[in-house]
Amino acid sequence: MVVGDVTTGTDLLIIGAGPAGYVAAIRAGQLDLDVTLVEKDAYGGTCLNYGCIPSKALITATDIAHEAGNAEEMGIHADPAIDLAGMVEWKDGVVDQLTSGVEKLCKANQVTLLEGTATFADEHTVRVSHSGEGQGSETLEFENAIVATGSRPIEIPNFEYGDEPVLNSKQALALDAVPDSMVIVGAGYIGMELAGVFAKLGTDVTVIEMLDSILPGYDDDLKRPVKQRANDLGIEFEFGYTASEWHDRDDGDGIQVLAEPAADDSDDERLELDAEKVLVAVGRQPVSDTLALEEAGIETDDRGIIETDSRGRTSAEHIFAAGDVAGEPMLAHKGSMEGKVAAEVIAGEPSAIDHQAMPAVVFTDPEIATVGMTESEAEDDGFETIVGTFPFRASGRALTTGDTDGFVKIVAEESDGYVLGASIVGPEASELIAELGLAVELGATVEDVASTVHAHPTLSESVMEAAENALGHAIHTLNR
């Protein structure tokens, strides 16, 4: 049955139901706007279906098994067997629970949900085509819109995601058998997180990275414990190479991935790596090329990112953008924050994107978490800085968990001690960074953090000790 082309109207149209779009929809609903949320694939977007949640589920589960299997020192003797199909089924259950929760929350906040792909027809109209043969399309008029179409994995020449042994992160998170061996192209956060998962599942992992180290953009001291543990897990690295092509092996047993030296003038030989699968994780690009943005007068930069002002407005006054499609950092919580701001601005509130503290977490083993400025960023910005650090090997709580690699580092402004930023590598870094995010956001000083009583024995005491170290009087470390 072909559905006839009807035209309906909505105050606020939101395109894309990822963490930017669905959060914007809920907030707009709370503010009594008439909202329609269009999604072509799955509620929750990349994050809930193929990204943050599935990856964290597999990271946590493989960690539980790995930790128990390596705790002889603690008197624990276990040899856990992992059934990947069972683990993936559990992960799918977690995803279902969350995505159906998103759907319910949208409905409870009076958001109209519409399945289909939206493209702009003009400044106040989209066409929404429904998927499935003969499902037709409809036209929707809107007063305001938020574009929250997210991002997709970048492809590299000769590695197409349709081809069986070539995987993107989404496909890698849905495997139901453990590959014997895997080449991972890209040592960014997604590549490194998944390298850890597969290594713990028992896969022989080799990571190819064009640059000369893991996690480009992070400070060396933060990367060191992660690189060390990756080595301990048996992950192999080939830095300074780009993957150029792949082919089935002559003997039919898996594939061969070829990689060329990244530097043109290199004398190094090209690499030939045997593997069962190759996972490409070289970055993500905004989904802005399939929307006919020009029909609505929305401009992008040359990477395809929709440019927005501090209220989230695009070059078209009444249209906003939020999330990955609106640029770096491509992180779920950045998208949710932008979604909230856009919804509030559209509802007439005086909101703006004016955070001081944007956290970022890499869920490697150990985790890395940062917020605010690094020391060099602060200095480039003209601050005189002081720094306080505390190593987890001096933390009683870390010792009782058997996990003592890493440290807390706080960067503060010298004269008044305002906390400007922090970075943590080590156990629970992802959770510990929250306190420092609040400190940066509130303009707290290192004295404030140092004077706050922290419960013993906890890892969060390390945050207090790093603040005390910045003041020259940490208790559990020498203040040199």
Next chain:
Amino acid sequence: MVVGDVTTGTDLLIIGAGPAGYVAAIRAGQLDLDVTLVEKDAYGGTCLNYGCIPSKALITATDIAHEAGNAEEMGIHADPAIDLAGMVEWKDGVVDQLTSGVEKLCKANQVTLLEGTATFADEHTVRVSHSGEGQGSETLEFENAIVATGSRPIEIPNFEYGDEPVLNSKQALALDAVPDSMVIVGAGYIGMELAGVFAKLGTDVTVIEMLDSILPGYDDDLKRPVKQRANDLGIEFEFGYTASEWHDRDDGDGIQVLAEPAADDSDDERLELDAEKVLVAVGRQPVSDTLALEEAGIETDDRGIIETDSRGRTSAEHIFAAGDVAGEPMLAHKGSMEGKVAAEVIAGEPSAIDHQAMPAVVFTDPEIATVGMTESEAEDDGFETIVGTFPFRASGRALTTGDTDGFVKIVAEESDGYVLGASIVGPEASELIAELGLAVELGATVEDVASTVHAHPTLSESVMEAAENALGHAIHTLNR
């Protein structure tokens, strides 16, 4: 060899090297005071040797095994075997590392360490008697002193800690074989923490509690998930009973513990519980009766607690007290804070005990953590309050760990939204409370916490959502 009685002098004498005393000593050393720290038993005190650290080491280790052994749902099949002697040896190694660290830190901060038992001779003199036959004693004169002698477990009639099957917490943490069965007297935090450890080791645990619920002093909603999980672990409870005596069983196979109904007018029968061991954990009392405090003019209340003012001063101007001996809450971090304040005041700094936020953590499964005021405390204090909550079952991160019991609850002042207190029961409660401690200490508002970007997916987002819920606009829960 009898050591002759020599008299030496020190600016600052500190009695007791627990978290109150050794922290005071280090801070005083940093402030260039001439410090002598006297300890009769072990550096680090109860906390490092027999309390916080050993208990948390065993809790964490048994959790690792328990978690892996109960993760079939996640596709993990493991049947971990625990070798308790090995686990205790590992725990002892952790303790050694920490206590020798304390010793080194004291020395590095120019603290003179003296082994022996101190008793006051007069207002400016102590006698220190060295342990071991014929080791003699010495006399020490001081300008200022800090009494940090801690606390000891309370004994109940007919249960003496010397008797083999009767254990206090220190002895329970040093067992090298798993008892088949254990009666635990007292459902306070120490009893409940250890009940979890032994249940996970495979011991049949029965807890006897005089009152009608676990964890007296904590709100019912916080206790519920802990009680539920204890039931799931097979821990049995007998509320409203007091342990009255024990005897060896006639057949020589273990002991029998007798318990009487706590209420005088009860018609209930007395209980007869068979067990291999009985652990008594009914509270702790200050160590203030063995010091001849009266010689120095130091007064205690009728429980034996040394009374202090906001600077930590006792009734004797020049003598301070810190830690368990100075009263509730008997927690390590409270003692360390008081130790720092006393040292700073003695060094002439304008320090005072003026925290707004005192965290407390119960390391049960799940953990409970609180800071600042509860709702009813705030109301008793005259505040109009608003409350925000967020259940972990709505947290994506909690779902990915398979651990979704519990919630975050924030109490705030109604008109301006100042955060007055918070309580958390659930995964990582002990770490998550730190952010809310900082919020209370800084005078932050729920809007401040709600506007701070929290990394996704983390448990700390639940703190943000609870703050948003207090404002009526949480995203991932209905704001009712």
Next chain:
Amino acid sequence: TPEDRVFAPPRARRMAREEGIDLSSLEGSGPGGRITAADVRAVARGDADSEQATVEPTPTDATTADDSSAADVAAAEAEQPA
């Protein structure tokens, strides 16, 4: 709000003790009247309406612990566990 509860961060409270200023007599400039370190500094310098503040004698000779010279705070390498 009960009279005796003052909303001010630890740094502001310490500065007030150092200067002998009674915080409960101050009007804060932060959200909802929260007292900031700058508010305390202003009263201490006398450039605010310092009549609001009751100055009482400092119970100790006030020396600041803010001895955070750059040399003191270089990375802690020789720490000991505890």
